[in-house]
Amino acid sequence: MKIVKRILAVLLTAAILTAGSNAAGLNMVETRAASAPAGLKGVWFSFLDWQAYLKGKDKAGFDSAFGGVCDVTLSHGLNAIFVHVRSHNDAVYPSGIYPWSSEMLNGADPGYDPLADMVEIAHSKGLQIHAWINPYGYRNGVICGNAALANTANVVSGVQEIAANYAVDGIHFDDYFPPIGKAETNSMVSQVHTVCANTGKVFGISPQGNLDNLRASSADVDTWLSSGGYVDYLAPQIYWSDNYGAAGNVTMFSNRMNLFKSIDKAGIPLYLGMAGYKSGQVIGGDPGWRLSSVNLATQRDKAAGAGYTGYIVYRYNTLLSGAAQAELGALQSRG
Numbered sequence: 001m002k003i004v005k006r007i008l009a010v011l012l013t014a015a016i017l018t019a020g021s022n023a024a025g026l027n028m029v030e031t032r033a034a035s036a037p038a039g040l041k042g043v044w045f046s047f048l049d050w051q052a053y054l055k056g057k058d059k060a061g062f063d064s065a066f067g068g069v070c071d072v073t074l075s076h077g078l079n080a081i082f083v084h085v086r087s088h089n090d091a092v093y094p095s096g097i098y099p100w101s102s103e104m105l106n107g108a109d110p111g112y113d114p115l116a117d118m119v120e121i122a123h124s125k126g127l128q129i130h131a132w133i134n135p136y137g138y139r140n141g142v143i144c145g146n147a148a149l150a151n152t153a154n155v156v157s158g159v160q161e162i163a164a165n166y167a168v169d170g171i172h173f174d175d176y177f178p179p180i181g182k183a184e185t186n187s188m189v190s191q192v193h194t195v196c197a198n199t200g201k202v203f204g205i206s207p208q209g210n211l212d213n214l215r216a217s218s219a220d221v222d223t224w225l226s227s228g229g230y231v232d233y234l235a236p237q238i239y240w241s242d243n244y245g246a247a248g249n250v251t252m253f254s255n256r257m258n259l260f261k262s263i264d265k266a267g268i269p270l271y272l273g274m275a276g277y278k279s280g281q282v283i284g285g286d287p288g289w290r291l292s293s294v295n296l297a298t299q300r301d302k303a304a305g306a307g308y309t310g311y312i313v314y315r316y317n318t319l320l321s322g323a324a325q326a327e328l329g330a331l332q333s334r335g
Contacts, residue, residue: 241288
């Protein structure tokens, strides 16, 4: 049965992509595509947060716990949650392509559909929910889980599977791209954008914040920001302060934030990826995080002034961290 489902998913995706290749299909994409919302204030809920707050629960316990997660998110003035749904070539929903997650669940059918429950709960509380995917299950230089699943056809079909079956507000990729070359990565990103446009979902990517590293990898942000058809937004992870370096005199945050803005030739919406987890921490090479308790608020202001239209904080457990409360409170005060 899984093989049949997988074949059907691939065929369905192929049909959608073929339709998008002709003029009528392209017009349909343009009229149905979702737009990245301005004023987005989000938080990333990673597989590590799953392990701390959701893993191993029955349906009642899961629903209660995720409801609490949403309440905490709202209490910080945030309006969106980006939830890991595929992190290691696995899934937290019944998939015809990927196995049940052992990182976020127990590696078996939990007897309910966690993604369906999360969508219903988040929306009932007025939160956007975006399905966060590590597209190839690539992390720290290796393919996680079943490497045979790490191919473009599965990535595209897997997105179609989510987009067609769940009322998520968007599909979100993180910064892990294997060294398969820019051409193949760009083809995959373009195909995923077409699937998302055809199903009314916003599609965005959150690359690391070092452009030199990105340009040496398969993450071709220059192309993604130079024309339509790749992403609806980009959320670069600008995880430095403006008191960077041993002397604390390098404006690393501003430098890198402005670099991303400078290459945005197509006017693609930019969200700021924020290092909430560094708040109040002693970091030798970046003393700004202990010298100030308003780094996040100041960064939000600088990004807004540069034309960024929202932000996402890494990660959920930071919202519960005592060391981060001063930073988070100052950020929330900005509205």
